[in-house]
Amino acid sequence: MDRLSGLDAFVQAAETRSFTIAAQRLGLSPSAIGKAIARLEARLGVRLFHRSTRSVALTPEGALFLERCRRAMGELEAGEAELAQSRGAPSGRLRVSVPLLHVFFMPALTGFMAAYPDVALDMDFSDRLVDVIDEGFDVVIRAGEVTDSRLMSRVLGAFHLKLVASPAYLARRGVPEAPEDLAGHACLLHRFATSRTFEHWPITRDGIDLFPDLPETAIANTIDPLIDWAEQGLGIACLPDLAIARQLADGRLRVVLDPFVRHAGTFRLLWPASPHPSPKLRVFLEFMGQHLFAAAPAR
Numbered sequence: 339m340d341r342l343s344g345l346d347a348f349v350q351a352a353e354t355r356s357f358t359i360a361a362q363r364l365g366l367s368p369s370a371i372g373k374a375i376a377r378l379e380a381r382l383g384v385r386l387f388h389r390s391t392r393s394v395a396l397t398p399e400g401a402l403f404l405e406r407c408r409r410a411m412g413e414l415e416a417g418e419a420e421l422a423q424s425r426g427a428p429s430g431r432l433r434v435s436v437p438l439l440h441v442f443f444m445p446a447l448t449g450f451m452a453a454y455p456d457v458a459l460d461m462d463f464s465d466r467l468v469d470v471i472d473e474g475f476d477v478v479i480r481a482g483e484v485t486d487s488r489l490m491s492r493v494l495g496a497f498h499l500k501l502v503a504s505p506a507y508l509a510r511r512g513v514p515e516a517p518e519d520l521a522g523h524a525c526l527l528h529r530f531a532t533s534r535t536f537e538h539w540p541i542t543r544d545g546i547d548l549f550p551d552l553p554e555t556a557i558a559n560t561i562d563p564l565i566d567w568a569e570q571g572l573g574i575a576c577l578p579d580l581a582i583a584r585q586l587a588d589g590r591l592r593v594v595l596d597p598f599v600r601h602a603g604t605f606r607l608l609w610p611a612s613p614h615p616s617p618k619l620r621v622f623l624e625f626m627g628q629h630l631f632a633a634a635p636a637r
Contacts, residue, residue: 345407347374348386352396352404353488354472363474416614428617429456435468435478436461438560442580443479446630450622457618465560466532470608476619477609479626484608492607492623495631497580499540499601502591507571514574517541517550517598524555524573531559539576540601548598578603580631605630 350360351371361368379386386400396404436443440463451459462468462475470478471488484491507524514520528537536557541548555573558564561581568575569590585591607623609615615623 344374344378345410347371348378349404349407349411351375351387351394352400352407355394357394359472412613415612415616427456428454428621430616430618431458431460432477432618432622433460433475434462434622435470435475435480436463437480438463438465438562439578439581440562441565442578443630446626449629450625453625454618454621457622465530471610475609476616477607477622479605479607479630481603481605484606486608488611489608490611491609492627494605494607494627497578497603497605499576499599499603500579500582500586500596501539501541501574501576501594501599502568502582502586503574503594504569504571504590505592507568507573508592508594510571514594517543517548517595520550520552520574520595523553525552526564526567526573526575527552527554527557528561528564528576529557529559537576539599541595541598542600543598 347360347364347366347370350363351357354360354363357368357371357375361371364371375386382403384399384403385397386403388395388397436447447459447461450457467480468475468478470486479494481497511523512519514523529535530537538549539552541550556564556567561575561577564575564577565582565585567573568577569585574594579586582591586593607626609619609623
Protein backbone atom coordinates (compact mmCIF):
# COMPACT_ATOMS: atom_id res chain seq x y z
CA MET A 339 0.00 0.00 0.00
CA ASP A 340 1.14 3.53 -0.66
CA ARG A 341 0.84 6.32 1.88
CA LEU A 342 -2.63 7.42 0.79
CA SER A 343 -3.97 3.87 1.02
CA GLY A 344 -2.48 3.57 4.50
CA LEU A 345 -4.23 6.75 5.58
CA ASP A 346 -7.51 5.49 4.12
CA ALA A 347 -7.15 2.24 6.07
CA PHE A 348 -6.49 4.22 9.26
CA VAL A 349 -9.52 6.51 8.79
CA GLN A 350 -11.87 3.62 8.05
CA ALA A 351 -10.61 1.62 11.04
CA ALA A 352 -10.82 4.67 13.31
CA GLU A 353 -14.37 5.59 12.29
CA THR A 354 -15.74 2.05 12.51
CA ARG A 355 -13.57 0.90 15.46
CA SER A 356 -13.10 -2.33 13.56
CA PHE A 357 -10.36 -3.64 11.28
CA THR A 358 -12.88 -6.14 9.87
CA ILE A 359 -15.44 -3.52 8.80
CA ALA A 360 -12.66 -1.30 7.45
CA ALA A 361 -11.43 -4.23 5.37
CA GLN A 362 -14.93 -4.88 4.01
CA ARG A 363 -15.31 -1.24 2.96
CA LEU A 364 -11.95 -1.18 1.21
CA GLY A 365 -12.16 -4.65 -0.32
CA LEU A 366 -9.16 -5.93 1.65
CA SER A 367 -8.47 -8.50 4.32
CA PRO A 368 -8.38 -7.54 8.03
CA SER A 369 -4.72 -8.59 8.15
CA ALA A 370 -3.90 -6.18 5.31
CA ILE A 371 -5.56 -3.37 7.28
CA GLY A 372 -3.58 -4.32 10.38
CA LYS A 373 -0.29 -4.36 8.49
CA ALA A 374 -1.01 -1.01 6.82
CA ILE A 375 -1.73 0.61 10.17
CA ALA A 376 1.34 -1.00 11.75
CA ARG A 377 3.52 0.49 8.98
CA LEU A 378 1.84 3.86 9.49
CA GLU A 379 2.54 3.73 13.24
CA ALA A 380 6.16 2.79 12.56
CA ARG A 381 6.57 5.69 10.15
CA LEU A 382 4.98 8.19 12.56
CA GLY A 383 6.70 6.78 15.63
CA VAL A 384 3.48 6.73 17.70
CA ARG A 385 0.81 4.20 18.61
CA LEU A 386 -2.52 5.07 16.98
CA PHE A 387 -4.74 2.32 18.43
CA HIS A 388 -5.18 0.41 21.66
CA ARG A 389 -5.85 -3.15 20.48
CA SER A 390 -7.56 -6.05 22.24
CA THR A 391 -8.94 -9.36 21.05
CA ARG A 392 -12.43 -7.86 20.84
CA SER A 393 -12.04 -4.22 19.92
CA VAL A 394 -9.78 -1.37 18.92
CA ALA A 395 -9.79 2.17 20.33
CA LEU A 396 -7.92 5.31 19.37
CA THR A 397 -5.06 6.57 21.47
CA PRO A 398 -4.97 10.34 22.15
CA GLU A 399 -2.38 10.62 19.37
CA GLY A 400 -4.64 8.57 17.09
CA ALA A 401 -7.63 10.84 17.77
CA LEU A 402 -5.56 13.93 16.93
CA PHE A 403 -4.24 12.32 13.75
CA LEU A 404 -7.78 11.29 12.73
CA GLU A 405 -8.94 14.90 12.69
CA ARG A 406 -6.00 15.85 10.46
CA CYS A 407 -6.77 12.96 8.14
CA ARG A 408 -10.44 13.86 7.93
CA ARG A 409 -9.58 17.36 6.81
CA ALA A 410 -7.18 16.02 4.22
CA MET A 411 -9.71 13.45 2.98
CA GLY A 412 -12.34 16.16 2.80
CA GLU A 413 -10.14 18.20 0.47
CA LEU A 414 -9.57 15.13 -1.70
CA GLU A 415 -13.33 14.44 -1.83
CA ALA A 416 -13.95 18.06 -2.78
CA GLY A 417 -11.45 17.76 -5.63
CA GLU A 418 -13.01 14.53 -6.83
CA ALA A 419 -16.49 16.08 -6.68
CA GLU A 420 -15.39 19.05 -8.74
CA LEU A 421 -13.82 16.79 -11.34
CA ALA A 422 -16.89 14.55 -11.45
CA GLN A 423 -19.15 17.53 -11.95
CA SER A 424 -16.95 18.81 -14.76
CA ARG A 425 -17.27 15.47 -16.56
CA GLY A 426 -21.06 15.77 -16.90
CA ALA A 427 -23.91 13.67 -15.54
CA PRO A 428 -23.62 11.96 -12.11
CA SER A 429 -22.85 8.26 -12.33
CA GLY A 430 -21.94 5.20 -10.30
CA ARG A 431 -23.64 2.98 -7.72
CA LEU A 432 -25.71 4.59 -4.96
CA ARG A 433 -26.60 2.45 -1.94
CA VAL A 434 -29.99 3.50 -0.60
CA SER A 435 -32.21 2.13 2.19
CA VAL A 436 -35.90 3.02 2.48
CA PRO A 437 -38.78 1.66 4.59
CA LEU A 438 -41.13 -1.03 3.30
CA LEU A 439 -43.64 1.38 1.77
CA HIS A 440 -43.34 0.43 -1.89
CA VAL A 441 -46.52 2.14 -3.04
CA PHE A 442 -45.25 5.45 -1.64
CA PHE A 443 -41.56 5.34 -2.59
CA MET A 444 -41.63 3.68 -6.00
CA PRO A 445 -42.98 6.61 -8.10
CA ALA A 446 -40.16 8.93 -6.98
CA LEU A 447 -37.48 6.22 -7.23
CA THR A 448 -38.64 5.31 -10.73
CA GLY A 449 -38.61 8.97 -11.69
CA PHE A 450 -35.05 9.34 -10.39
CA MET A 451 -33.87 6.33 -12.42
CA ALA A 452 -35.39 7.84 -15.55
CA ALA A 453 -33.82 11.24 -14.88
CA TYR A 454 -30.35 9.86 -14.02
CA PRO A 455 -29.82 6.62 -15.98
CA ASP A 456 -26.08 6.57 -15.22
CA VAL A 457 -26.70 6.28 -11.47
CA ALA A 458 -27.26 2.63 -10.47
CA LEU A 459 -29.54 2.40 -7.43
CA ASP A 460 -28.63 -0.42 -5.02
CA MET A 461 -31.85 -0.54 -2.99
CA ASP A 462 -32.49 -1.99 0.46
CA PHE A 463 -36.17 -2.07 1.42
CA SER A 464 -36.29 -2.63 5.16
CA ASP A 465 -38.02 -1.35 8.29
CA ARG A 466 -35.04 -2.14 10.51
CA LEU A 467 -32.90 0.67 11.91
CA VAL A 468 -29.85 0.42 9.66
CA ASP A 469 -26.45 1.84 10.62
CA VAL A 470 -25.82 4.21 7.75
CA ILE A 471 -22.05 4.43 8.14
CA ASP A 472 -21.11 0.98 9.42
CA GLU A 473 -23.22 -0.74 6.75
CA GLY A 474 -21.88 1.45 3.97
CA PHE A 475 -25.07 3.19 2.82
CA ASP A 476 -24.80 6.42 0.85
CA VAL A 477 -28.22 7.63 2.00
CA VAL A 478 -31.30 6.31 3.82
CA ILE A 479 -34.85 7.50 4.34
CA ARG A 480 -36.30 6.92 7.80
CA ALA A 481 -38.96 8.27 10.12
CA GLY A 482 -38.14 9.90 13.44
CA GLU A 483 -35.51 12.16 14.91
CA VAL A 484 -31.77 12.15 14.18
CA THR A 485 -29.53 11.14 17.09
CA ASP A 486 -26.27 10.28 15.26
CA SER A 487 -23.94 13.28 15.10
CA ARG A 488 -22.08 11.64 12.19
CA LEU A 489 -25.09 12.14 9.93
CA MET A 490 -26.64 15.02 8.06
CA SER A 491 -30.40 15.15 7.50
CA ARG A 492 -33.12 16.79 5.44
CA VAL A 493 -36.84 16.73 6.18
CA LEU A 494 -38.94 15.32 3.34
CA GLY A 495 -42.48 15.50 4.69
CA ALA A 496 -44.96 14.37 7.34
CA PHE A 497 -47.33 11.43 7.63
CA HIS A 498 -50.03 10.30 10.04
CA LEU A 499 -51.15 6.89 11.25
CA LYS A 500 -54.87 6.17 10.78
CA LEU A 501 -57.18 3.35 11.87
CA VAL A 502 -58.97 2.11 8.77
CA ALA A 503 -61.34 -0.59 7.62
CA SER A 504 -63.37 -1.37 4.51
CA PRO A 505 -67.01 -0.28 4.19
CA ALA A 506 -68.00 -3.95 3.88
CA TYR A 507 -66.30 -4.83 7.18
CA LEU A 508 -67.92 -1.89 8.98
CA ALA A 509 -71.33 -2.79 7.60
CA ARG A 510 -70.88 -6.35 8.82
CA ARG A 511 -69.25 -5.72 12.22
CA GLY A 512 -70.33 -2.18 13.03
CA VAL A 513 -68.37 1.06 13.35
CA PRO A 514 -66.35 1.33 16.60
CA GLU A 515 -67.36 4.47 18.51
CA ALA A 516 -64.84 4.31 21.39
CA PRO A 517 -61.40 2.70 21.92
CA GLU A 518 -62.96 0.03 24.14
CA ASP A 519 -65.01 -1.20 21.16
CA LEU A 520 -61.82 -2.52 19.50
CA ALA A 521 -61.88 -5.53 21.82
CA GLY A 522 -64.83 -6.83 19.83
CA HIS A 523 -63.30 -6.26 16.41
CA ALA A 524 -60.83 -8.07 14.15
CA CYS A 525 -57.48 -6.25 14.44
CA LEU A 526 -54.72 -6.52 11.85
CA LEU A 527 -51.41 -5.87 13.61
CA HIS A 528 -47.94 -4.84 12.47
CA ARG A 529 -44.97 -6.43 14.25
CA PHE A 530 -41.51 -4.93 13.71
CA ALA A 531 -39.21 -7.44 12.02
CA THR A 532 -36.15 -6.60 14.14
CA SER A 533 -37.52 -6.05 17.65
CA ARG A 534 -40.48 -8.45 17.25
CA THR A 535 -42.66 -5.96 19.14
CA PHE A 536 -46.07 -4.80 17.98
CA GLU A 537 -46.46 -1.28 16.62
CA HIS A 538 -48.44 0.78 19.11
CA TRP A 539 -51.77 2.12 17.88
CA PRO A 540 -51.65 5.85 18.80
CA ILE A 541 -54.98 5.97 20.63
CA THR A 542 -55.58 8.71 23.21
CA ARG A 543 -58.34 10.16 25.34
CA ASP A 544 -58.08 13.58 26.97
CA GLY A 545 -54.37 13.70 26.12
CA ILE A 546 -53.60 10.35 27.79
CA ASP A 547 -52.23 7.44 25.75
CA LEU A 548 -54.43 4.36 25.84
CA PHE A 549 -53.34 0.76 25.36
CA PRO A 550 -56.53 -1.17 24.56
CA ASP A 551 -56.43 -4.95 24.42
CA LEU A 552 -56.36 -5.63 20.67
CA PRO A 553 -57.41 -9.05 19.36
CA GLU A 554 -54.57 -10.53 17.26
CA THR A 555 -56.65 -11.47 14.24
CA ALA A 556 -53.65 -11.36 11.85
CA ILE A 557 -50.02 -10.21 12.15
CA ALA A 558 -47.50 -9.10 9.51
CA ASN A 559 -44.00 -7.61 9.64
CA THR A 560 -44.67 -5.31 6.69
CA ILE A 561 -47.71 -3.18 5.88
CA ASP A 562 -48.46 -4.40 2.34
CA PRO A 563 -50.47 -7.45 3.49
CA LEU A 564 -52.22 -5.33 6.14
CA ILE A 565 -53.44 -2.98 3.41
CA ASP A 566 -54.70 -5.90 1.33
CA TRP A 567 -56.43 -7.59 4.29
CA ALA A 568 -58.12 -4.35 5.29
CA GLU A 569 -59.34 -3.79 1.71
CA GLN A 570 -60.72 -7.35 1.64
CA GLY A 571 -62.80 -6.63 4.73
CA LEU A 572 -60.87 -8.83 7.15
CA GLY A 573 -60.45 -6.26 9.92
CA ILE A 574 -59.20 -2.90 11.18
CA ALA A 575 -55.55 -1.87 10.56
CA CYS A 576 -53.36 1.00 11.70
CA LEU A 577 -51.64 2.37 8.60
CA PRO A 578 -49.75 5.50 7.45
CA ASP A 579 -52.02 7.77 5.43
CA LEU A 580 -49.43 8.18 2.66
CA ALA A 581 -49.57 4.41 1.98
CA ILE A 582 -53.36 4.27 1.62
CA ALA A 583 -54.05 7.61 -0.08
CA ARG A 584 -55.79 6.03 -3.10
CA GLN A 585 -57.88 3.70 -0.96
CA LEU A 586 -59.09 6.59 1.20
CA ALA A 587 -59.77 8.76 -1.83
CA ASP A 588 -61.87 6.19 -3.69
CA GLY A 589 -63.65 4.84 -0.60
CA ARG A 590 -62.09 1.38 -0.46
CA LEU A 591 -61.04 2.20 3.11
CA ARG A 592 -62.65 4.42 5.74
CA VAL A 593 -61.07 6.06 8.78
CA VAL A 594 -62.48 5.04 12.18
CA LEU A 595 -62.01 6.43 15.71
CA ASP A 596 -60.29 9.50 14.26
CA PRO A 597 -61.06 11.75 17.31
CA PHE A 598 -59.09 9.28 19.46
CA VAL A 599 -56.05 8.89 17.18
CA ARG A 600 -53.15 11.35 17.56
CA HIS A 601 -50.01 10.78 15.53
CA ALA A 602 -47.56 12.76 13.38
CA GLY A 603 -44.37 11.36 11.91
CA THR A 604 -41.64 12.83 9.73
CA PHE A 605 -39.62 11.22 6.95
CA ARG A 606 -36.01 12.38 6.63
CA LEU A 607 -33.07 11.80 4.33
CA LEU A 608 -29.96 10.77 6.30
CA TRP A 609 -26.44 10.56 4.90
CA PRO A 610 -22.84 10.58 6.23
CA ALA A 611 -21.73 14.10 7.06
CA SER A 612 -19.48 15.60 4.41
CA PRO A 613 -18.91 19.18 3.22
CA HIS A 614 -18.86 17.93 -0.37
CA PRO A 615 -21.41 15.20 -1.20
CA SER A 616 -20.70 13.29 -4.39
CA PRO A 617 -22.63 14.36 -7.53
CA LYS A 618 -24.75 11.18 -7.48
CA LEU A 619 -25.69 11.75 -3.84
CA ARG A 620 -26.32 15.45 -4.35
CA VAL A 621 -28.79 14.89 -7.20
CA PHE A 622 -30.55 12.12 -5.26
CA LEU A 623 -31.02 14.42 -2.26
CA GLU A 624 -32.36 17.19 -4.47
CA PHE A 625 -34.64 14.90 -6.48
CA MET A 626 -36.18 13.20 -3.44
CA GLY A 627 -36.66 16.53 -1.70
CA GLN A 628 -38.55 17.92 -4.69
CA HIS A 629 -40.43 14.85 -5.92
CA LEU A 630 -41.03 12.24 -3.19
CA PHE A 631 -44.20 13.66 -1.71
CA ALA A 632 -45.21 15.24 -5.01
CA ALA A 633 -44.87 11.90 -6.87
CA ALA A 634 -46.80 9.93 -4.27
CA PRO A 635 -50.51 9.21 -4.76
CA ALA A 636 -52.69 12.20 -3.88
CA ARG A 637 -53.51 12.26 -0.19
